[in-house]
Amino acid sequence: MTRVLIVEDEEGLLDGLAHNFKFEGYDVLTAKTGQEGLKMALKQKPDVVVLDIMLPEKDGFTVLKELRQRHRDIPVLVMTARNFEADVLKGFDLGADDYVTKPFGIKELMARVKRLVQRGPSGAPAPGPTIYTFGDVEVRFEPREVHKAGKQVALSFKEFELLKYLIEHRGRTVSREELLEEIWGVDEDLGVTTRTVDTHVSNLRSKLGAGFAQPFIVAVHKVGYKFVEP
Ligand code: CA
Numbered sequence: 001m002t003r004v005l006i007v008e009d010e011e012g013l014l015d016g017l018a019h020n021f022k023f024e025g026y027d028v029l030t031a032k033t034g035q036e037g038l039k040m041a042l043k044q045k046p047d048v049v050v051l052d053i054m055l056p057e058k059d060g061f062t063v064l065k066e067l068r069q070r071h072r073d074i075p076v077l078v079m080t081a082r083n084f085e086a087d088v089l090k091g092f093d094l095g096a097d098d099y100v101t102k103p104f105g106i107k108e109l110m111a112r113v114k115r116l117v118q119r120g121p122s123g124a125p126a127p128g129p130t131i132y133t134f135g136d137v138e139v140r141f142e143p144r145e146v147h148k149a150g151k152q153v154a155l156s157f158k159e160f161e162l163l164k165y166l167i168e169h170r171g172r173t174v175s176r177e178e179l180l181e182e183i184w185g186v187d188e189d190l191g192v193t194t195r196t197v198d199t200h201v202s203n204l205r206s207k208l209g210a211g212f213a214q215p216f217i218v219a220v221h222k223v224g225y226k227f228v229e230p
Helices: 011-023 034-044 060-070 085-093 106-119 157-168 176-184 194-208
Strands: 003-007 027-031 048-052 076-080 098-101 131-134 137-140 145-148 151-153 217-220 224-227
Touching (some): 003 011, 048 106, 060 085, 098 106, 176 224
Parallel strands (some): 048 076
Antiparallel strands (some): 131 137
16 A cells, blocks of 8 residues: 655645545555654655645755655655745755645646656665775674674674664764664653663774774764764
8 A cells, every 4th residue: 555644734735635645545644744744754654755845843845855864765746835946946956756836736646646656766775785894894784794803793783773874874964863763763762862872872982993093983062973984
């Protein structure tokens, strides 16, 4: 079943869209704010997102941008209220796959969504490397093994996941909150806190960092961490 996420704050339009998609056999998720929409898109992994631009809390552009930083492969159709070329261009620039301008016909939108789903991911991520090396460390993603100077190093499941996530997003600062959400699957303090992230980072540093002139996981003050090749 195709899962569609509709992010729209106008209740009438949201209900109308949800009803039509359900009628067409879609599994429908809805969100009324940008923040909620982003969360759902990341957690529930819909097959396609229908995203309004003018939204409370976080506008559609911000949602799109943050979504693209993390799950590039979900097709997104943007709904723009204003027929400004600049908006459409900005949307495409941020990784939208298609757009409609309000007011639009529901049948038209449904047809476009269907096309997006059939076409599949446009900005699919490049397949991750099976082996990633930095310095004398070799990270094997399949099977999950880490070697340093030719010797296998035992990492806990979460330590490995954390290292993998940072490598996959290398060069970008990743917030502790994002790491908690992605690696531990929690978005609030449920006994797992941002301190947990710090502890795991420090374990990785002490297990793998020997001999490096600079840390391979750099702390970014008040934000989070970034993987940098030493
Ligand atoms: Ca709106």
